Amino acid sequence: MAITAPExxxxxxxxxxxxxxxxxxxxxxxxxxTAAGIDIPVLCHDERFDPVGxxxxxxxxxxxxxxxxxCVRACEDGMQVKTSTPELExxxxxxxxxxxxxxxxxxxxxxxxxxxxxxLIALAERFGxxxxxxxxxxxxxRGVDLSSPVIAVDHDACILCDRCVRACDDIQGNDVIGRSGxxxxxHIAFDLSDPMGASSCVSCGECVAACPTGALTNKPINNxxxxxxxxxxxxxxxxxxxxVGCALTYYVDREKGAIAYAEGREQPGSxxxxxxxxxxxxxxAASPQRxxxxxxxxxxxxxxxxxxxxxxxxxxxxGESNDHGTASNGDPSRKHKGGKRGRKPGGLVDYAEVLxxxxxxxxxxxxxxxxxxxxxxxxxxxxGAIAGFGSAKCSNEEAYLFQKLIRTGFHTNNVDHCTRLCxxxxxxxxxxxxxxxxxxxxxxxxKNAGVAIVTGSNSTANHPVASTFFKQARRNGTTIxxxxxxxxxMADHADIYxxxxxxxxxxxxxxxxxxxxxxxxxxxxxxxxxxxNFEALKKTVADYPPERAEQITGVPADxxxxxxxxxxxxxxxxxxxxxxxxxxxxxxxxxxxLIALCAxxxxxxxxxxxxxxxxxxxxxxxxxxxxxxxMFYPDYKKADDPAVRARFEQAWGTADLDPNKGxxxxxxxxxxxxxxxxxxxxxxxxxxxxxxxxxxVRKALAKLEFLVVQDIxxxxxxxxxxxxxxxxxxxxxxGTFTNTDRRVQLGRxxxxxxxxxxxxxxxxxxxxxxxxxxxxxxxxxxxxxxMVTVIGSYQNLSYDNLGSTGKLYxxxxxxxxxxxxxxxxxxxxxxxxxxxxVPAEWLPAxxxxxxxxxxxxxxxxxxxxxxTGSMTRxxxxxxxxxxxxxxxIHPSDAAELGLEDGDMARVSSRRGSxxxxxxxxHREARGNCFIPFHFREAAANLLTIDEIDPFGKIPEFKxxxxxxxxxxx
Ligand code: SF4
Ligand code: SF4
Numbered sequence: 001m002a003i004t005a006p007e008x009x010x011x012x013x014x015x016x017x018x019x020x021x022x023x024x025x026x027x028x029x030x031x032x033x034t035a036a037g038i039d040i041p042v043l044c045h046d047e048r049f050d051p052v053g054x055x056x057x058x059x060x061x062x063x064x065x066x067x068x069x070x071c072v073r074a075c076e077d078g079m080q081v082k083t084s085t086p087e088l089e090x091x092x093x094x095x096x097x098x099x100x101x102x103x104x105x106x107x108x109x110x111x112x113x114x115x116x117x118x119x120l121i122a123l124a125e126r127f128g129x130x131x132x133x134x135x136x137x138x139x140x141x142r143g144v145d146l147s148s149p150v151i152a153v154d155h156d157a158c159i160l161c162d163r164c165v166r167a168c169d170d171i172q173g174n175d176v177i178g179r180s181g182x183x184x185x186x187h188i189a190f191d192l193s194d195p196m197g198a199s200s201c202v203s204c205g206e207c208v209a210a211c212p213t214g215a216l217t218n219k220p221i222n223n224x225x226x227x228x229x230x231x232x233x234x235x236x237x238x239x240x241x242x243x244v245g246c247a248l249t250y251y252v253d254r255e256k257g258a259i260a261y262a263e264g265r266e267q268p269g270s271x272x273x274x275x276x277x278x279x280x281x282x283x284x285a286a287s288p289q290r291x292x293x294x295x296x297x298x299x300x301x302x303x304x305x306x307x308x309x310x311x312x313x314x315x316x317x318x319g320e321s322n323d324h325g326t327a328s329n330g331d332p333s334r335k336h337k338g339g340k341r342g343r344k345p346g347g348l349v350d351y352a353e354v355l356x357x358x359x360x361x362x363x364x365x366x367x368x369x370x371x372x373x374x375x376x377x378x379x380x381x382x383x384g385a386i387a388g389f390g391s392a393k394c395s396n397e398e399a400y401l402f403q404k405l406i407r408t409g410f411h412t413n414n415v416d417h418c419t420r421l422c423x424x425x426x427x428x429x430x431x432x433x434x435x436x437x438x439x440x441x442x443x444x445x446x447k448n449a450g451v452a453i454v455t456g457s458n459s460t461a462n463h464p465v466a467s468t469f470f471k472q473a474r475r476n477g478t479t480i481x482x483x484x485x486x487x488x489x490m491a492d493h494a495d496i497y498x499x500x501x502x503x504x505x506x507x508x509x510x511x512x513x514x515x516x517x518x519x520x521x522x523x524x525x526x527x528x529x530x531x532x533n534f535e536a537l538k539k540t541v542a543d544y545p546p547e548r549a550e551q552i553t554g555v556p557a558d559x560x561x562x563x564x565x566x567x568x569x570x571x572x573x574x575x576x577x578x579x580x581x582x583x584x585x586x587x588x589x590x591x592x593x594l595i596a597l598c599a600x601x602x603x604x605x606x607x608x609x610x611x612x613x614x615x616x617x618x619x620x621x622x623x624x625x626x627x628x629x630x631m632f633y634p635d636y637k638k639a640d641d642p643a644v645r646a647r648f649e650q651a652w653g654t655a656d657l658d659p660n661k662g663x664x665x666x667x668x669x670x671x672x673x674x675x676x677x678x679x680x681x682x683x684x685x686x687x688x689x690x691x692x693x694x695x696x697v698r699k700a701l702a703k704l705e706f707l708v709v710q711d712i713x714x715x716x717x718x719x720x721x722x723x724x725x726x727x728x729x730x731x732x733x734x735g736t737f738t739n740t741d742r743r744v745q746l747g748r749x750x751x752x753x754x755x756x757x758x759x760x761x762x763x764x765x766x767x768x769x770x771x772x773x774x775x776x777x778x779x780x781x782x783x784x785x786x787m788v789t790v791i792g793s794y795q796n797l798s799y800d801n802l803g804s805t806g807k808l809y810x811x812x813x814x815x816x817x818x819x820x821x822x823x824x825x826x827x828x829x830x831x832x833x834x835x836x837x838v839p840a841e842w843l844p845a846x847x848x849x850x851x852x853x854x855x856x857x858x859x860x861x862x863x864x865x866x867x868t869g870s871m872t873r874x875x876x877x878x879x880x881x882x883x884x885x886x887x888x889i890h891p892s893d894a895a896e897l898g899l900e901d902g903d904m905a906r907v908s909s910r911r912g913s914x915x916x917x918x919x920x921x922h923r924e925a926r927g928n929c930f931i932p933f934h935f936r937e938a939a940a941n942l943l944t945i946d947e948i949d950p951f952g953k954i955p956e957f958k959x960x961x962x963x964x965x966x967x968x969x
Contacts, residue, residue: 014079021075029070029081030058040083041092041123043099043212044161045071048271049170055161057092057123061085093127100124103213104156117229119212120159142187147197149880150219150280151208155187158215164188164207171273172206173471173493188215202863203881204464205279209263209272221876222283224258232260236804237748238737239278240393240730241866243615244443244465245739246270246278247805250731250750258286259731259750267805268818269444269741275464276864280877282731285751287874289351289713291726292755294366295358305702307354307719348873348936349714358724363756366723367763370681371770373706373722374410377679383412383658387668387677390417390628391684392617395735395747397783398761399619399626400634401775402683405768408654413639413662414677417628418867419620420665421690422579425587425952426613427624432588432951433595433836434604434611435829437624437636438793441574441610441822442741442808446473448608450570453481453563455594456505456580456958460489461863463578463614463740467493470576479566483508484580485858486930487923496562499925502856503584503959504553507842509593511549511560512567513541516601521568523602530828531599533837540839552842568601572608579860582613583958588951589840599835605824615740617867618730622738625791630662635791651790664953665691666946672700679706681767683760684727688716689868689936692944692955693911710763713870716936726757733759735780736802738809742819744797745806845959846947853909853961855893855929859940860958862932869934885935886919889964893927894920897964904967907931909960912942915967929964933957 010025016033023032028051033040044055053069060070061082070083082088099120142155160179165188168177176199180189190199208216220226232251239246247267253260262279264272301307361369377385388406390399399417406415419427427437434440443466446452452470459467471493474480482494483505491497500508516522517538527534546557546564553560567573575598581590595611603609615621627634637644645657663671669691671677691697701707701720709721712729731750738744753759761780768775777783781799788794793809801807801814808819827833849856864882865872872878887905889897899905899918906915907929916931916938924930933940945960 012075012077014075014077014081016081017083023075027075029060029062029068029073029075029079032075033070033081033083038083040070041126042071043119043123043159044163046163046166046210049163049166052162052166055095055159057095059088059091061088067091092123093129096120096123096127097129099159100129104154118214142185145196146219147195148201148203148219149197150203150221150276150877151196151205152217152219153196154215154217157213158188159213160186160188161212163210163212164216167206167210170472170475172204172468173475174200174202174204176201177207202464203276203280203877205274205276218261220260221280222258222286224253224256224260226260227253235748235750236265237750238618238745238806239274240618240871241277241281242463243617243620243740244270244463245618245737245741245743245745246274246465247272247745248274248278250282252750257751259283265804267745269442269739269743270465273465273468276881277866277872277878278465281872281875283876284871284874285712285729285731287713289348289874290729290754290757291712291714291724292757293726294361294363294756295355295724296361296366296369297722298357298359301357303702304704304720304722306698306716307357308350308716309353348869349716349719351714354714354719363758366725367766367770370708370723370725370767374679374681374708375771377705378410381678383410384414384671384676385678386410386412386680387414387663387671388681389665389668389683389685389687390415390623392418392620392623393684393730394623394760395619395733395737395780396622396626396744396787397735397780398683398764399623399628400787401761401764401768401777401783403627403634404652405764405773406681407657408652409768409771409773411656411658413630413658413660414668415628415662416630416665416668417620417623418617418665418685418690419624419629420954421583421957422616422620422954423582423613424664424954425582425584425949426577426591428949428952429588429591429595429838430611430613431636432838433592433599434824435831436823438621438742438823439610439612439740440604440824441612443576443612443614444469444741445608445610445821446470446478446574447476449473449478449572449574450608451479451481451566451573453483453567453573453575454490454494455483455575455577456582456590457576457578457614458484458486458488458490458580458860459576459578459614462616462861464863466576466614466740479570481563481566485925485928487925491923496559496566498555498559498563500553500555501925502858502928503586503845504842505581505584505590506586506593506840507544507549507552508555508560509590509597510541510544510840510842511546511553512564513537513593513597513600514544514549515546515561515564516568516597517541519564519568521564522600526602527600531835531837532832533839534600537596537600537837537839540841567597572606573598573601573603574608574610574612576612576614578614579616580958582952582954583956585846585947585949585956586840586843587949587954589843592838592840595835596837596839599837604835605822605826607822610822612740618739619737621740621742622736622744625738625793626787630664634787635793648790666948666953666955669697669700672704675703678704680704680708682707682709682711682717682721683764684711686711686715686717686868686870688720689933689939689941691946692941692957693946694939694941695912696946710760711870712757713874715868715870725763726755727763728753728757728759732757733761733780735761736784742808743806744794744802744809746799746802846956847910847945847960849927849961853963855927855962855964857907857909857940857943857960857962858928858930858958859933859944860930862934865932865934867934869936872934885916885932885938887916887964888919888921888924888930890924890926890928891920891922893924893929893964894918898966899964906965906967907943907962909943909945909962911945914938914940914942929962
């Protein structure tokens, strides 16, 4: 292993067990020995934490009167070290014996089925001390805590090594665990000695991964026992949820055909960390509700419309709970069973209600219908009558093939995906400003930043592992500025928190730039040599002195000045942003300001500086790179450029690609409403819940002449389908995925698909061939090899050189390098190589609060759930932790409205009304409320408006006017 601790290039030479070893100055003996292949046992030590040397297991003989703890003792020149002598072994054996004798009986609680990878037991076995059940009597004194849905705590098995404390504090930055009690009663404690399940623990499981005994263990999920690692298959892959793309290993019980548990895996971007979704949220794939056979809508179920009574609005809520109809997994002849009609909705499509409207079909029949109907509509209505929504959850290969199918099969650029709903405005501004839509540096580069602005990004919930790097950087001296209308957890970790009014970002950043220019904190040489249009920007921001910015944003002028000084005075700074910036009708203007702020201070193109729009889905970066967007071919080549079109016509062997940009997600819905788009292929998207103003979406979907939905579950959108194709989950296929850092990683097949469900790229190919495209891809690798020929940024990458940790693109030499961290060191990707500064004037949001609708609604995600909830609400752990929809309201607003925690509230906008539980939250500002959009039974997007940003065409999910009242009022 590499010795990483010291930064010095000086070395020392010492002798360890008779071998001469050279180590960097400052390295510990344990590091030097390990690098030389010499094993020294440890219990309290883990290289990811600061060493504490409390367990004394790693002591070595350095010729001094007392043994030295090798995990903390630094190497010295000429030092003579012995790591294994009879005395040392006796000391370690005695320590182990004492610790083991104080362990509880291993089988006392079946839920404690821990890893048999218990390091203490392994040591006991090494010293011939395997536990014989004769634990000391006091070994059962401190008890167990089973209050967390996912983690079992056995205080009696704890050896107080503090690895969990350091994992929680130093690695995840959650600061939940400490110590409580005295003497023998000393124990680890969650918050103020609360039960773990009632504490502020976010169930990241880092403490479990760190625990060397059975004190903190994963509980079995869905009764799949956690057996020793040696009895399970290890599959290295990548987390299927967010754009952070954490590397992980699934341990698979092949006998049961199921995952037993997951562990983080070392990779330069995630360093083995996971959040609750990655560590515990994978069992959705084994849900008995998986679609396992193709389905065709029955004749009697036309005309089309929503099939669920609650969506149709004709259901009597009778208060019964919904136990969800199920499909017997893996059996194509299964019968769907479930509850009665008219029950109160429980959060997922009621299969018993919807499935009778479909009949089972063979793949041949279903694919024939899909090809025939889409071809008929295309023939009658032309290219404009067809559209496709692809998925940012599918692999790069699948995204590439899907857009190729729509473009070459139906000669239209009407192909889009959920990037339109997350960072379309950021991409639009980035292309205009610097000629590239991808991040200019990685999130891990924050370690080199003097200052970082995290803005419009609830990162602890949306990009949890990236946020651990932010928190860690702050501990190491980086100043964190957090700018967001919600004082979410990142605010707790910020040096400066700016709670601006929603929709006032342009005024805030213009105010900051005004002050930076006034104080002379600009990088004039960078502005001169590497930017254009500075004078126009300067003129615009001159109208935003901090006092005026304060009037608009509500952020005190002095705080704006403080931000300007912190940003302008730092040696390097990065801006991370999320959908709080992009999901506005001014989203492109917001991002333009961030680009300008970086550029005028020279904060692009050097370590610790740059622009990082945190990408949402696991493969939204890749899907965009692959051209799953209506205005770009793969690699962001303009769809309406004749030269580009000619190039792709040649590459794809076709003669009639669409010369015009296609329609975006929201435009396709609008066109369908007017009868323009009449046939759609929906691959893994659920616009019924994810798009704004879903009453409008519902009408559009109902109006389509033909809709094929390819998905793993029966979604709300599938209720409008003519044909439903059962797809493979992420865990059931090979493919590549590109994370927010531009890291291209291999996702590997973990499980077989249930029933007749099929891998998505194969289904897309079957449709392609039925409409006459003559495709012959045999593997995802073959698709990747073709992709690379048309996507310059992925040049040199291949399945053979991505390795277990993936590679960043661009990457001139993947054999030697992880790829490019910092982009634009010399010039930008614009035509003239300069950053184009685009001034923006502040504009108010489209729908402001008034007397009837006095609150501002903000929508977004929560840590435990993902998008439309189709995966996470079928995950035992995630649903157990966060089972219900809530509206977050400031305590004073709640008091005025007569609402207390848990009371049912009715939230209404001009477009609809939903009922959900109240969450009184000090993190909201007065007059604002927040609703996560994952919950079908209280769909936030029933309330949102479909006004869009004119450039990125992204809807204004973050701002609309609502009324709140007691639901029983
Ligand atoms: S699960 Fe995570 S947040 Fe909870 S105590 Fe363990 S390390 Fe801390
Ligand atoms: S941070 Fe994102 S990629 Fe990492 S484990 Fe969590 S959801 Fe998965």
